[in-house]
Amino acid sequence: MDTHQTTSLLVGLAALVVLARLLGVLAQRLGQPAVIGEVLAGIALGPTLFGGAVTDALFPDDIRPLLTALAAIGVAVFMFIVGFDWDAAMIRGSGGLAASVSLSSILLPFSLGMLLALHLMDDYGTGDRTAFMLFMGIAMSITAFPVLARILTDRRMNRTPLGVVALACASIDDVLAWTLLAGVVAISGPADQEQWRIVLAVPYLLFMLFVIRPLLRRYAARRPELRLTPATFAFVLAGLLLSAAATEWVGLHYIFGAFLFGVILPRSGVERLRDEVQDRLGQMNGTLLLPVFFLVAGLNVDLSGLGTSGVGALLLILLVAIGGKFSGAFLAARLNRVPVRQSAALATLMNTRGLTELIVLNVGLQMGFLGPDLYSLMVVMAVVTTAMAGPMLTWVVGRPGQDSGRLRIKDDDAERMVDTTI
Template structure:
């Protein structure tokens, strides 16, 4: 692929992402929803149908390798920051017990519903050669995910981060996402283990060894390095280079273990010492390039993996079933858990609404499933639309549950759900 073609692809993708982001912000939705939708716009369902010749020339399969590599780098950087943010949440341990009911039910209910609808979806939508249980467990994980960064920014903007309700929601979201990522890693390992259970055992042992290396080797080493070379939370060039090397090594290790690079990036971020100053400094350095430039490439590649057939006939019915089950499972599970923890119905329903926001995290999950062959283009399209729908309904549902307390909720939620991919801590 020539440099000219790559640059043209970048111009088209970034321009489309920006325009769609601005349009959705104007309509009261977060920009990240518009940028995710831009992927669909650039895919075969829209651009491929309206401008088939241009689409075929610009996004031919043999021309996508450069975009794919760049988007993977952006994804690794983004998941590194997500891991840092998870570690930086305050009073997490103190809130885990109170958030247990919300976290458990927010996983169990959608997980059970995902397993329940899998027999209906499997015959028509599972790729050839994929066994039922890996497919069903992936569906369970995909329906169980919650966008932790979305919730954190919404609560921060509302001034509710340190309230009991805010701490409950944050802790529950962290519990949900950790469990969902563990389940997803297990399913990916099942697929990647070409030697059956023997291969799965090898991967499991490799992950355990890597975790020991991260938390008992790299963590104290970086704690010392940051304490000596970055006592004020501002990493020098040497420290930044060391962090990036550590990030790439852990991402490489998870790829070598037949897991996705994002798992290594997430774990590396989570293993670093908790320091809000460091998080802020790293976010200021990493997010501008990873979020503004590289992540739209990930959205575009996701859109290129969709198919227009998902919007026809029986497939449309399956898509509506997935959206309905995903929405009901998260809202019902989160609300029931909050009620068990002693919160009012209004706060409980607001908790369920927040847990239903999936955002970019869901897109990462389904892209992993697509890349390893657990799902095909049709189901991938359905799950992408589900991610868009559940994220877009967060604002209206929050308004319905708790009203407009301080400022217009649509703008409030739009600004901070957008922060999953744009705002700085």
């Protein structure tokens, strides 16, 4: 890099960080997750507004490969944190309700998404018909566990029965969605002379789960109150990057390796370590690297030429995305004898897509499953479904403190009510 490139990169990053922070705070003031404002900051710098003139001035073409590299690191770190936060104990403690709601809220939107892909095939389809259909099904099935957790925390519902069930449902959704996406990438990814490497994905998964994971547990058990020392921090960073590199090399996307490394880290006795990882790694990632990802994602969003047909396609996408996810979760909850109000609350929360959806959409764009036009419409869907979650939840269960944490489950003879103070 020469002096001009270095100067442009540093100035552009400073402007991006400030803009993302300002719009993030504004979103929070409006009762929205900060990620909404940060995503809009990325879109605002893209070609949708002013023909991309702002981005051309701040980020010339010769430094954009550097932005893509920074965005990749940010996504890898984010996926690691998601995996580190994922806890199977939530699923075990929620009984069959979470499993049935999760499966239904995946299967119905997945099926509707594939049907939608058939309808959109002529205008937006890619070369691989099967991959396009499968990917659209996955994109309609996503629930963003981190954003959902943030909404529940802000409303002081994360420890209520309703909140615990919603988090369990979202965690199952995450694992199912990532598994489906990994399968689609493995089957339909670009063919090359090194495609044989994909057969190493299963041995790598087994090695991480049954060799590395027990070793890490033994290490943590010998060191009670493990803290994030410089050596531990270096190990965590190196581990997530190497795991991400391994899955990228075998033919899966690097996000799966980063997520897997977070999943295999010990859970018991490392509560302080988890908090410190969130504080140090998460804060830096959320302040600098993820806004870069939003910028890179926004550079591929162009709504300036959206015509009547595009608006029609967008409305249909929103109908399938919102209706499929809501109906699947709501019907499953009702079949488990959860009353209408609580069933609607669960279904509303499961419609939260956020950053997770953007990561999936960018994988689809990179792998050729989505074209630029449909990608732009899908990003709008991700923003809309995330923005509507908070207001919809308030409409369904009321504001915090208005009995919104109770979860009543009816059986044949009586009504059980799990109550908690919020």
